[in-house]
Amino acid sequence: MQPLPCAPSSSGPFPASSSLPSIAIVGAGPTAVYALDALQRQGPACRVTLLEAGGQPGQGIPFNARNNGAHLLANIAGFELPPVGETLNAWAMRQSPRRQAALGVAGMAHDPRAFFPRMALGAYYADQLGRLMAPEAGPCTAELHCHAEVQDIVARPDGARVIWTQRGQRHAADFDAVIVASGYGKPDVGARLAGASARIARGRRVAVIGSSLSAIDAAVELAVRHGQFHEAGDGTxxxxxxxxFAVTFLSRHGLLPEADFWVPEQAPALRHCTPAALAATVRGHDGDLDRAFALFARELAEADPDYARTIDLPTCDADSFATRHFAARMGSDPFVHARANLAQARDSHARAQTIAWRHAILRMHEAFATIVPDLSDADLARFSRGLKRVFVDNYAAVPHLSVARLLALHEAGVLTVQRIGRDASMARAADGGWTIGTPDAVERFDEVIDARGQAPLGLEDFPFPTLRLHICAQALAEDRHWHEGLAPAQGHVLDPEDPALSRVHVLSLPFLLHRHPFIQGLTESAAMARACVAALGRRAEAKPRSRDDIHAALAWLDRTDPIYQGTDVLMVARPTA
Structure with missing residues (x-):
């Protein structure tokens, strides 16, 4: 793969004389690649500037080659991955044998149901970004700036100013619109392991917080540093x-993820729990979740009557369903269940036959995603404690090889799982190690690796101070809390009624997770990008409205919040009527 051309910054990314609309994309990972692809295919002619903080454009944090070896697998199959020009498998098939081997896809590049290493997906997106930047790619002209750390975004009715630093130099440029596609907020497991590897020496006990695919990555990364996997003649x-060395997964519920099961490429439509039917249950107050659950239960009972009888589904409600659903797994040894589940999943693939209840839940999570943002605070909290856990566990199924590796590590005496519940404590020990306390015991570990997924981020973590102040002031004026993150409007525009905020689209996943808990995969990244570009295409000048209330709130924050005292952001952030 040839390096992508990263342009040096000057006073602005394009000549000021150009009459084409200008769009800045903050970030150059997969979400940004999907945004540029949508602009090239469905957007008007424009000038696009990508500002990438790192030096590996296109790859994103979870898929970069620097911290991901061929042994770390993605959990999305080729046929599920939204294509950028060409499918993942078509791209893999045209790579040279040498490159296929280097990326860990030799022998399976043709298989649309294969799970490729993460670094292979990173290479795919990097190649597609290079293609999208070519002059013949579409109506848009694209320019990429690497090592460009965006410091601030100033949204105004006449445009948005983006301020960034690049190799110690400060730069600023004005754009007609900004797409924030800055991706995940915490380093990937590979990066954290790279930093810890020197300390994880012979005989060390390592605690891995979490038990999902990221935790599996941590265990596998340690395993390849301390030994070898071998496949026997019978395939085990x-x-x-x-x-x-020794690894312990510290999990709140003590569960391991289940193995990927076969699903048809074209899923049958839901009959009862459809987005339209769910939307009709939402009345804007507590109780919406109960009406939605009734549709969920009806769909599930029809899809798999045997499963419904097993958990006595007719007596379940939105709060008790998760407990019933997980009861058998919670009551068994996690590795015993993992072995049985892996055999079931392999049989599902061998017969090309889905597991009815799992497939129904998989399809319903997408329908539920359309109403979760509209649930009341109380219903949202109930959903997060119950149904959300079921949905996430079901769609976060992992590659069969990942489960087989966990079983091999456990049989070798290397891996255990410990349930820690909600009240675990963690403290640094005097000797540099860690103590993990639960109601039942206190364990000591030499190292701790946090392999939990990306947590939702609140607006206080939004990294652009002027834009953050602008949104906080608006939230204050409208009596809304901003600690829960962002809830952009259709097309992921911050506020279509605000002439300034209507120019900013946010696709940054961590800030959307609170109200959009399922919006964290590559499929969602592609859908967000398409919606964003569609909104850009139809954006018209919003009718101005008085923003004196915003100005008052800005002034209040300027007086009371030490973060903003002594700054000049008040005047540049104020929207004008």
């Missing part, structure tokens, strides 16, 4: 320890 996997 075993692990040989060369340098002793």
């Amino acid at each position: 996997l075993r692990y040989v320890v060369e340098q002793p």
